[in-house]
Amino acid sequence: MLSKQNKEVLFNPFSKDNPVLVQILGICSTLAVTAKLEPAIVMGMSVIAVMAFSNVIISLIRSTIPTTIRIIVQLVVVAALVIVVQQFLIAYDYDVSRQLSVFIGLIITNCILMGRLEAFALNNRPWPSFLDGIGNGLGYTIILVIVAFFRELLGSGTLFGYQVIPQFCYDHGYMNNGLMILPPMALITVACIIWVHRARNKDLQEK
Amino acid sequence: MNKNSNTYQIVYAAIMVLLVGSVLAFVYMALKPKQDENIANDKRAQILSAINIESNEAELKDNFNKYIVADYIVDDKGEIADSAANSAFNVNMKSNIKQANRVLPVYKSVLADGQVKYILPVYGAGLWGPIWGYVAVNDDGNTIFGTSFSHEGETPGLGARITENEFKAQFVGKKIMKEGAFKSVEVVKKGQKSLDGADYVDAISGATITSRGVGSMIAHCLSSYEPFLKKLAASNNQLNSQEE
Numbered sequence: 178m179l180s181k182q183n184k185e186v187l188f189n190p191f192s193k194d195n196p197v198l199v200q201i202l203g204i205c206s207t208l209a210v211t212a213k214l215e216p217a218i219v220m221g222m223s224v225i226a227v228m229a230f231s232n233v234i235i236s237l238i239r240s241t242i243p244t245t246i247r248i249i250v251q252l253v254v255v256a257a258l259v260i261v262v263q264q265f266l267i268a269y270d271y272d273v274s275r276q277l278s279v280f281i282g283l284i285i286t287n288c289i290l291m292g293r294l295e296a297f298a299l300n301n302r303p304w305p306s307f308l309d310g311i312g313n314g315l316g317y318t319i320i321l322v323i324v325a326f327f328r329e330l331l332g333s334g335t336l337f338g339y340q341v342i343p344q345f346c347y348d349h350g351y352m353n354n355g356l357m358i359l360p361p362m363a364l365i366t367v368a369c370i371i372w373v374h375r376a377r378n379k380d381l382q383e384k
Numbered sequence: 385m386n387k388n389s390n391t392y393q394i395v396y397a398a399i400m401v402l403l404v405g406s407v408l409a410f411v412y413m414a415l416k417p418k419q420d421e422n423i424a425n426d427k428r429a430q431i432l433s434a435i436n437i438e439s440n441e442a443e444l445k446d447n448f449n450k451y452i453v454a455d456y457i458v459d460d461k462g463e464i465a466d467s468a469a470n471s472a473f474n475v476n477m478k479s480n481i482k483q484a485n486r487v488l489p490v491y492k493s494v495l496a497d498g499q500v501k502y503i504l505p506v507y508g509a510g511l512w513g514p515i516w517g518y519v520a521v522n523d524d525g526n527t528i529f530g531t532s533f534s535h536e537g538e539t540p541g542l543g544a545r546i547t548e549n550e551f552k553a554q555f556v557g558k559k560i561m562k563e564g565a566f567k568s569v570e571v572v573k574k575g576q577k578s579l580d581g582a583d584y585v586d587a588i589s590g591a592t593i594t595s596r597g598v599g600s601m602i603a604h605c606l607s608s609y610e611p612f613l614k615k616l617a618a619s620n621n622q623l624n625s626q627e628e
Contacts, residue, residue, distance in 0.1 A: 212540040243387045243396055250400060257404045261411050268415040271422040279537055332541055355590055358541030 179308075186297075187308040190316035196289045197320040197367065198374050199381060203289040207321060208363040209280050214337050216276045217325035220284075221318025223266070223277075227258045227284055228293060229310035234258075235298040236306035242299075251294045252285070259284045289317055324366045332357030427473070433532035434503050434518035435493055452503075454492040460485070462611030477507040477516060481605070488608055493520070501529050502616065504609055508601025511593040512537040515546065515601060521560065525616030528569065531555045533598065543594030554585035561617070566610040571599035 179187070196202045203224075210220040231254050235242075242250050263281045266274035274281070284290070293313050298306040329335055331354050334342035342351065356362050375381050386392060425441070428448040432439060439447045455472035459465040465487070472489030480486045491503040500523045507516040517533035533546040545551055558569045560583075567582035573592075578584040587595030606613075 216540070241387075241396070243393045245388055246393055246397060249397070253400060253404055257408055260408055264411050264415050264419070267422065268418040271419075271426060275426075275536075276540070355541075358539075 183305055183308055186305050187312040190309075190312040191319065192316075192374070193378065193381070195316045195320065195374075196292070196313050197317055198371050200289075200292070202292055203287050203317055204364075204367065206280060206283060206287055207317075207324060207367060208360040209283075210277065211321055211325040211328055211363050211366075212332065212358050213276075213329050214322065214325045216273060216280075217321040218318070219266070219270070219273045220277060220280060221314070221321045223259075223262050223281055224284055224287065224289070224317055225311060225314030227255065227262055228290055228314040229307050231255050231258050231290060232293060232298040232306040232310035233303050235294050236301060236303040239299050247299065248291075248295075251291060255290050255294070256285050289313055320367070320370065323370060324363055327366055328357045328363060332362075424473075430532050430534055431491055431503055431518050434520040434530050435495065435501050436530050451493045451495065452491050453494050456490055456492070458488045458490055458609070458612045460488070460608065460611060462609075462613075462615040472505075475505075477505055478514065481507045486608070488612065490609075490612065491518075499523070504606060506601050506605035508597050508604065510535050510538045510546075510597045511543050511591070512539070515594065515597055517546075517598075517601070519555075519602065519606065521613065521616075523616060524620045525613035526559050526561045528555045528558045528560065535594075538594050539591065542588065543591040545588050545591065546594060546598055551585075551588060558583040558585065560606060561613065564614070564617075566607050566613075568599075568603035568606060570603075571595045 190196060193199070197204065197207060206220065206224075211217045231251070234254050235251060238250075259282065262284075263274070266277070266281065293309060297309045301309070326336070330341065334340060334347075334353050342353075354362075425444055428444055429439070432444075432447055432451065435451065437447055437451060454467070455470065456467040457465045457471050457475070472491055475487060475489045477489075489505055491505075493501045493503060495501065501520045502523070502525075503518050503520045505516070505518050507514065509515065513536035515533060515535040515538065517531060519531050520529040521527065522529050531552050533552065535544060535546060538544045538546065555569060559567075560569060561567060562581060562583075567580070570578045570582050570584040571587045572578060572584045574586045574589060576584075587599075
């Protein structure tokens with residue numbers, strides 16, 4: 178089921194081959210949806226679902242796709258899946274779908290998806306492709322959650338919408354950092370995570 | 385078969401589009417009733433939120449039927465033009481607001497203690513997209529009892545804070561009319577005052593354009609209700625003088 182090779186496909190994107198930290202892909206959506214934890218997690222799950230299924234579909238039809246129009250075929254598959262996810266969210270989690278608004282639609286333009294389809298699904302069998310989609314989706318989600326954790330905690334003093342910084346801190350002059358809510362701080366937070374990640378993984382450092 | 389021949393590509397693309405199109409159409413049709421219900425429930429929750437009634441999913445419909453006793457359309461003279469059931473609820477504010485002679489929906493609600501409130505929908509533009517809301521007015525046709533605001537895509541933590549209680553609560557008790565004329569309630573930068581003597585609330589710092597949008601939304605939408613509000617005020621005065 179999980180051969181050594183498949184395990185690598187699944188787990189490498191968590192750290193050594195992380196799409197956000199190492200490949201620096203999908204940064205725009207990382208900035209956009211990480212002001213609060215809940216939308217970040219739903220966004221991550223949506224990306225995992227879209228990535229896994231689009232990888233499988235492309236892998237299944239890979240031998241039939243004409244090379245000249247392969248990008249268009251990939252786009253159509255991704256776009257269709259994203260719309261399906263969006264419709265399901267409106268039907269079953271209306272509040273979150275309203276919070277994420279346009280960003281679910283923008284999964285279509287998430288470079289991680291096209292990158293994985295081009296680099297992996299077009300040349301591999303469905304099962305490894307599925308694992309690759311799940312792995313990369315999780316790798317992306319982990320970063321979203323870490324960034325959203327710090328931004329929500331420092332920017333709003335809450336986690337999942339619940340107040341965690343006690344009132345007496347505010348009484349003694351503590352203020353929420355409004356800058357954390359703005360996109361620039363997401364970029365800086367991601368940069369700090371990359372810094373820590375590279376400091377710990379010496380083989381990722383450029384000479 | 386030559387996969388790069390023109391015929392193959394065209395046939396491939398056509399079949400793909402047909403297939404994907406029909407799958408999407410099927411998903412859309414299958415989920416549509418559920419989605420419509422969600423959207424209607426969300427609207428109900430927002431209307432109730434303007435009179436400070438928060439309810440969970442299960443109670444929502446019951447609460448709505450209990451507290452919202454009537455909804456109707458008024459004309460530009462303040463007379464009730466259409467009082468069929470759901471006549472106000474079914475108005476799509478998005479398309480309604482653009483029309484030259486738009487209809488004016490009103491929800492009449494009676495609270496648990498017998499107070500009568502009139503809830504008026506408002507619709508306008510924020511920074512990234514539309515914003516809308518409901519303003520509940522006392523039966524004197526002047527004092528704001530409560531508000532609720534919602535938005536499509538304002539910045540989380542900034543413009544999106546118009547939905548939070550801290551912002552909404554500022555409107556409570558503000559007067560829409562001053563000396564019998566429509567003045568609206570302005571949204572001004574913290575520490576500033578309204579220039580023409582209207583009541584005002586503090587804007588959200590960092591969300592200037594959304595805040596301004598709320599201000600102009602209220603002014604623009606409520607001004608059409610002026611005859612209706614005046615009528616309320618008049619009948620309320622009459623009632624009070626009779627009691628004395």
